[in-house]
Amino acid sequence: MAHHDDVTSYQNPPPEKGRRLHYAWFVAAITFVTLLTVAGIRSTPGVLIVPLEHEFGWSRATISIAISVNLLLYGLMGPFAAAFYDKIGVRRTMAIALTLLTVGVSATTLMTRPWHMALIWGVLVGCGAGMLTNSLSATVTARWFRKGQGTVMGVLTASVATGQLLFLPYLASLTETKGWRSAALLIACAALAILPLVLLVMRNYPESIGLKPYGAPKDEPDQTLLRPTGNPFKVAISGLQRGLHSRDFWLLAASFFVCGASTNGLIGTHLIPACVDHGIPEVQAAGLLAMMGVLDLVGTTLSGWLSDRYDSRNLLFCYYGLRGLSLMGLPFALGGPHWSLTAFAIFYGLDWIATVPPTVRLTADSFGRENVGVMFGWIFASHQVGAALAATFAGTVRTYLGDYLVAFLLSGVICLLAAGLVLRINKAALPGIPAEATN
Template structure:
């Protein structure tokens, strides 16, 4: 039995969308695919590094600058996403992020200059993935669910890891067979394809489809607590969490994710084999 409480007629549920379940699960399903795709795009720098270096003649250190810019923008995208979502909503933010990632991949695939490569592969793709990869899941879990909130948060966390798990070997195999430029073009097509169901099915809140949160009742909209961050930075727990996440990101994404495949090939491993191990 659906534990949500209807608060208005349900005509606002999109046509052809499932109506036999709480609509929040539809939003979760679409958002999980979007998070998986944008988080998976984070695999591109490490997965394509060997073929990029081979085909362009650019050095590993030169190409790694783009990856470093991408990581920084990925981090910047988190707090920026909260601001953007509060202004234009979850659906538009998600679609915008997916399209920005697609455009960045397409322009990166056609670039011949380093400054253009840094702009699109570094700033554009990094910001696009950061806009939803770390914030969207928590926002959906809190807006759409009272019961099962922990489950939903866990699902989104798993989708981020699954994106890397799937796209490291996927991009590496494509680059080995078709080149890194074609790999980015295929990635752009997949991102655009993901934007279609996001635009069609995602909704910003249960009220948009005439429902209350799963397991809860309608709550009055509260203004954001603008002093929350200032209070948080005064707490040592905040810096402990921030520091541990920074170490995790630098080591897993910045060092291992970026350089493992290239390092493994120097020791005689095939690129796809190294990607599968990673």
């Protein structure tokens, strides 16, 4: 029996008889493309910092505050977005978010004051992007896949890296030749172009088109009968209340706080300006970040595959430990020979967002697959709190101390601390987490 949600206003695909490719793969593909576009939008501030300094005379600390607002709202919107996926549907939520992004990014071309940037890029774009976070990846994976969940989550998470790869070098070149407003309009058009694809392809549940999730047994209960139906805000807040009483939640949130601080907040925002400080041209620095994106595409996909087969705690221990060592070596790579910065990009790039698939796996193990969207949304919110604080802290350090040395070294140290924390998550679980045994 098909579930009557908002997808019934469109022509539903026929039942799966005779079809070789499960519709879950089409849903995963449009999710990947949407997240890829959002990743391109979210990587833009790293390209804009220096041009905004030159045009308006704003300090790096001032610009970083607006970016921090964006990062914070990007995270805080996640659990509420996950609740809206249940209440009004994934497709409608995605459509609203893409509309906000199109309007917000376009409006940045009109800003002339720092508070304009904080309001437009910080609040409007932050809320729009926050409705399309890793909570979307977790929700789509949990609803549509029973086999290979870790691998699918890894590929969807890797969309961030692919977005950097596709957008950053061209945005940097366009900013240099045509100005930063042209770059902003380009990514606004990209968000607008994705909107009709989402409306045409996206579906909320496989059951709504007469299917079971990919790899699910025939007798699995209908998910649409189990979904939360209450007020989205109450659902999100009740998830937080549940988490606050869980030791595993605090450990997951603390480790992901460090993840955000050491990726989006520090490297994603400040690596290009740090390279410019050391005489490396902005386009070349953007190319370096894009190369890291290519490597992360490989690393995160591989991480998803590994999380289907090995203990996620051990994987996270390795990821945070290696990331901490690479960040502590970054100041020396920036001042050293060219090959040293390339070596950092390779070492760090493979590890960039590899933490997401095992973190989602541990969240599902601790709180149940049906709750993974909201619970991971709150854990991801801590990721973005870390990112926001790190973006502001690093910008302030650069403004008042003249370089990023303290910011890079401190970030490396807290990554090493996180490596110790993750080993204590879900201690009651058996070592080794086979893909099918824990689902």
